Amino acid sequence: MIFKKQVYQPDKKTNPLIGFLLFLISIVLLVLTGPFGFIYGLFHSLFAKGFTGLGEFFLKIAISIDQLGNVLMQHLLNLLWIKKDGYKFGNRDETISSALGRNNKMNTLTSFGQFIDKILDIIDNNHSLDSIDYYIEPSKQIIDKLAxxxxxxxxxxxxxSKGKTKYYIPGGKRELGEPDAKALIREIKEELSVELDVSSLQFMGVFEAQADSHKPGVLVKMTCYYGNYHGTLLPDSEIEEMVWLNYKDIEMVSEVDKLIFDYLYQKGQLL
Known part of the structure; x- marks a missing residue:
């Protein structure tokens, strides 16, 4: 049983002057203390874990620099590397490589972006795709759902649902601060009138795709769990139809559900 607690808080609105002052303070601290911290970190990592520790230390620094670059260069990267309907750079919790990977999957990289991606692949095969971070802070571009x-x-x-033409795997959006289990149990009870057995929940995977009925570049992130239930499956007032689908019905479901169908079919669980 796996539970990934995701408790995020929205950014506070900041006075521009305060933001500028905090920026200056962070620069001063970096310049004054950064070199000492770096040198101490080198020796500490080397003596604690040898060259393995040194490699881990450099990797953490590289990721932090990558995240900084994703914010610092967001407008330039959005202009040069991706098409207008692409997934935007700029999430402070995400690396450039992760955002690049998302656009790679969506085929929204410009020629220049594809060139950069190929260079990274030469250095590290499938670098951008393997760098996609599915557990970053939610943003306006990522709809966080459970299934x-x-x-x-x-x-x-x-x-x-009523008024919809496509079918969806049961689940829904989490409320602010809700961990996976609590959110999924609540959504399933609201939709299908049954209680999921919390002790039986088993993490299956995370899938991302273009969100239905949203502008291009807005993704839905679906965190999926297997699990047993208590009660009788009865759709609530918002659900017009409850059905059992095969793999041949894949064109009847949403884009992210298609990825889940493919995954289950490849594992032999969906026929």
Missing amino acids: WIHLADGKILSTR
Whole structure:
């Protein structure tokens, strides 16, 4: 059983003057204390873990610099590396490589962006795709959702809401500060009138794709769990239809659900 507690708080609105002062303070501290911290970190890592520790230390620094670059150069990268409908750089919790990987998956890199991606692949095969961080802070570009994967006889339980034409795997959005288990249990009870057994929840994976009915570049991140339930499956007032789908029904579901269908089909769990 795996629970990934994701408790995020939205950024506070900051007075521009305060933001500028904090920026100056951070620069001064970096200039004055950075060299000493770096030298001490080198020797500490070397003596604690040898060259392995040294490599880990350099990797952490590289990731931090990458995250800084994602904020510092966001407007330039959005102009040169991605198309207008691409996933935007600029999330302070994400590296440049992660954002590059998301655009790689979405085929929204410009020719220049593809060139940069190929160079990185030469250095480290599949670098951008392997660098995608699925656990960054939520942003306006990523819709954070959870899904319950319930399979029977090679079919997967899916629902269709009123006014919708596509089917969706049961689940929904988390409320602010909700961990995975609590959010998923609440959503499934609201949608299907059953109680998930918290002790049976098993993490399956995280999938991302273009969000339906949203402008290009807005992604939905689906964190999926298997799990048993108590009660009788009964759709609530918002759910118009509850069905069992096979892999052949893949065109009837959302883009992110298609990725989940592919994954389950490859594992032989969806027929």
